[in-house]
Amino acid sequence: MVRSTYPDVEIQAVSVYDYLFGDLDESRLDATALIDGTSGAETTYRQLIAQIDLFAGALAARGVGVGTRVGVLCPNIPAFATVFHGILRAGATATTVNSLYTADEIANQLTDAEAEWLITVSPLLAGAEAAAAKVGIDADHLIVLDGAEGHPSLRDLLGEGRTAPEVSFDPAEHLAVLPYSSGTTGRPKGVMLTHRNLVANVSQCRSTISLADGDRVLAVLPFFHIYGMTVLLNFALRQRAALVTMPKFDLTEFLRVVAEHRTTWVFIAPPIAVALAKHPLIDQYDLSSITVIFSGAAPLDGALASAVATRLDCTVCQGYGMTETSPVTHAIPAARDDVDRSSVGMLISNTEARLIDPETGADVTVPGDGASEPGELLIRGPQVMKGYLNRPDATAEMLDADGWLHTGDVATVTHDGIFRIVDRLKELIKYKGYQVAPAVLEAVLLEHPSIADAAVIGAQDEDGQEVPKAFVVRQADADLDADAVMAHVAAHVAPHEKVRQVEFIDAIPKSASGKILRKDLRAR
Missing domain, CATH: 3.40.50.12780 (ANL, N-terminal domain)
Structure with a gap:
C-alpha cells in the first residue's frame, strides 16, 4: 500500500x-468571484452569496429541500454557480446533465435520478422541454434562467427576496450531487457524492x-x-x-x-x-x-x-x-x-x-x-x-x-x-475528457439493418488522442461503408459519442461466455 x-x-x-x-x-x-468571459460582466463574492441565498429561498418556498433532486442542464455561465450552490444550500441534490445530450439522454438521466425539477437556458430549452414532458416535469418545475414564456426565470426567483432556509442534514450521508459516470463499463450510473x-x-x-x-x-x-x-x-x-x-x-x-x-x-x-x-x-x-x-x-x-x-x-x-x-x-x-x-x-x-x-x-x-x-x-x-x-x-x-x-x-x-x-x-473510452461507454454505441450500431455484429473500443487518432472506433460485421450482401456507419451513430447520440473510425471485419472475437474480447481488437 x-x-x-x-x-x-x-x-x-x-x-x-x-x-x-x-x-x-x-x-x-x-473581490471578484465570477467574470462572464463573453460579456466581461463581473460578480463579487458578496453578490454571489446573496444570489445563492435568494435562489435557495425561492426553491424552499416551492417545497424544494432535503430529498428533492434537481436537474441542471446549463453551459458554463455565471448563473450556473448561483443555481448549483443554491440547490445545495436548500438541502436538495443536484444532478448535472451534459449540455450536449439529446432529449432522450436527458430524460434517461432525469428518470434514473428521480429528478422533480429541471433548470436550463433558452438555447437548450427544446431538448429540456421534450425531456421534461417525457418524465412528467411540469412547466412550472422547469426553470429557464434567461426567461421563456410559461416558465419561471432566475430574475423572477431572485426578485422574490426570500430568505434562505434553515436546513439540517448529516454531511457524511446526505447527497450533494448525482453526476453520471459509466464507471469502468456499461451505461451511465448515478454517482452518489455527499457533502463530505x-x-x-x-x-x-x-x-x-x-x-x-x-x-x-x-x-x-x-x-x-x-x-x-x-x-x-x-x-x-x-x-x-x-x-x-x-x-x-x-x-x-x-x-x-x-x-x-x-x-x-x-x-x-x-x-x-x-x-x-x-x-x-x-x-x-x-x-x-x-x-x-x-x-x-x-x-x-x-x-x-x-x-x-x-x-x-x-x-x-x-x-x-x-x-x-x-x-x-x-x-x-x-x-x-x-x-x-x-x-x-x-x-x-x-x-x-x-x-x-x-x-x-x-x-x-x-x-x-x-x-x-x-x-x-x-x-x-x-x-x-x-x-x-x-x-x-x-x-x-x-x-x-x-x-x-x-x-x-x-x-x-x-x-x-x-x-x-x-x-x-x-472498457470506458475517454474522448476529449468525456466518458463514452462502448456498450451504448454497440447497441446503436446493432439497430442498423445492415450490421450483423459490432464492437467498439478506444483507438488513437493522428494526435495520439483516444477516439471511439467501431469494428463492424456486415450482413451478408449488405452495401455499407464507413461513412454510413458513422452517420447512423451520429443521428442517435451526443456529439462526443460519435464513432470516429470504422473497420470492417469478418467476426467479432468473443469469449466462450459471449463477452467481447476487446484486448484482441486492440491488438489488431
Missing part, C-alpha cells in the same frame, strides 16, 4: 455551502494545487463534469480566485478570453493541449499571463506537455481522478519541476493506493528504486463515493468491503510515490 506523502488535512463536518462561504473574510466579499465527499476533495487539493487568492482561472471545462464542478466551481472559489466562464470551447474565443482577462491558471483536457502546442493562431495572442496549465480528464502525453510549456513559457501539470472519487486522487504540484509530466504525480492528502495483479489479486511490490510492475490502481480516501444510485450490484463490483475503489486503470508507482497510468482494464 502507498500512502500520500502529504500530511492529512482536517475534513470539516459541514455542508459545501458553509465550507466554501462560511468563513469568507469581510475584506474579500467585494466534495468538502474533502477541495480540502485535499489545497495542499497540492497551488492556485491562490488573486489568481484568475479560465473555466472552459464544463461545470456539469466532476472535474469542472470540483476543481473550478468549488476549489477555485474556496481559494478566493476569480472564475472566468466560457460556455463552450472555441479556440479563437478561448485565446481572446485568456488574453483579455489575463487568466493565470487554465484547466484543460488534452485536446486543448494539442491546439496550444500546434495551432498557428496561438502566436497572435498575448498569453503571457498564464503561469500554470493543468490537464486532467484523460491522459496527457509528456512530449505534448513539454511542447505546450515551451511554447507558452508556463508550467504544465496533470492530475488523475474519476467521477467516483469526486474526482481528484493524484496531481503534479506546479513547483515540482523534477516530476515527469507524463506521470499523474503523487497521491493527494488523506489518500491511499494499492496496485494489484489483475489476474491473481495479489499486491504489487513497491520497489526500493525505479518503478514497480504494473497493476490495477485501487484508491481509498474520504473523496470516494458512497456508491451508485440504486445499483448495489455495480457498487459492489467497483467498491470492495474494505473501502477500496477499483479504478480499472493499470498503473505503476516509483519508490518515491510517483504514479503513471500505463493501460486500462476498463
Whole structure:
C-alpha cells in the first residue's frame, strides 16, 4: 500500500455551502468571484452569496429541500454557480446533465435520478422541454434562467427576496450531487457524492494545487463534469480566485478570453493541449499571463506537455481522478519541476493506493528504486463515493468491503510515490475528457439493418488522442461503408459519442461466455 506523502488535512463536518462561504473574510466579499468571459460582466463574492441565498429561498418556498433532486442542464455561465450552490444550500441534490445530450439522454438521466425539477437556458430549452414532458416535469418545475414564456426565470426567483432556509442534514450521508459516470463499463450510473465527499476533495487539493487568492482561472471545462464542478466551481472559489466562464470551447474565443482577462491558471483536457502546442493562431495572442496549465480528464502525453510549456513559457501539470472519487486522487504540484509530466504525480492528502495483479489479486511490490510492475490502481480516501444510485450490484463490483475503489486503470508507482497510468482494464473510452461507454454505441450500431455484429473500443487518432472506433460485421450482401456507419451513430447520440473510425471485419472475437474480447481488437 502507498500512502500520500502529504500530511492529512482536517475534513470539516459541514455542508459545501458553509465550507466554501462560511468563513469568507469581510475584506474579500467585494473581490471578484465570477467574470462572464463573453460579456466581461463581473460578480463579487458578496453578490454571489446573496444570489445563492435568494435562489435557495425561492426553491424552499416551492417545497424544494432535503430529498428533492434537481436537474441542471446549463453551459458554463455565471448563473450556473448561483443555481448549483443554491440547490445545495436548500438541502436538495443536484444532478448535472451534459449540455450536449439529446432529449432522450436527458430524460434517461432525469428518470434514473428521480429528478422533480429541471433548470436550463433558452438555447437548450427544446431538448429540456421534450425531456421534461417525457418524465412528467411540469412547466412550472422547469426553470429557464434567461426567461421563456410559461416558465419561471432566475430574475423572477431572485426578485422574490426570500430568505434562505434553515436546513439540517448529516454531511457524511446526505447527497450533494448525482453526476453520471459509466464507471469502468456499461451505461451511465448515478454517482452518489455527499457533502463530505466534495468538502474533502477541495480540502485535499489545497495542499497540492497551488492556485491562490488573486489568481484568475479560465473555466472552459464544463461545470456539469466532476472535474469542472470540483476543481473550478468549488476549489477555485474556496481559494478566493476569480472564475472566468466560457460556455463552450472555441479556440479563437478561448485565446481572446485568456488574453483579455489575463487568466493565470487554465484547466484543460488534452485536446486543448494539442491546439496550444500546434495551432498557428496561438502566436497572435498575448498569453503571457498564464503561469500554470493543468490537464486532467484523460491522459496527457509528456512530449505534448513539454511542447505546450515551451511554447507558452508556463508550467504544465496533470492530475488523475474519476467521477467516483469526486474526482481528484493524484496531481503534479506546479513547483515540482523534477516530476515527469507524463506521470499523474503523487497521491493527494488523506489518500491511499494499492496496485494489484489483475489476474491473481495479489499486491504489487513497491520497489526500493525505479518503478514497480504494473497493476490495477485501487484508491481509498474520504473523496470516494458512497456508491451508485440504486445499483448495489455495480457498487459492489467497483467498491470492495474494505473501502477500496477499483479504478480499472493499470498503473505503476516509483519508490518515491510517483504514479503513471500505463493501460486500462476498463472498457470506458475517454474522448476529449468525456466518458463514452462502448456498450451504448454497440447497441446503436446493432439497430442498423445492415450490421450483423459490432464492437467498439478506444483507438488513437493522428494526435495520439483516444477516439471511439467501431469494428463492424456486415450482413451478408449488405452495401455499407464507413461513412454510413458513422452517420447512423451520429443521428442517435451526443456529439462526443460519435464513432470516429470504422473497420470492417469478418467476426467479432468473443469469449466462450459471449463477452467481447476487446484486448484482441486492440491488438489488431
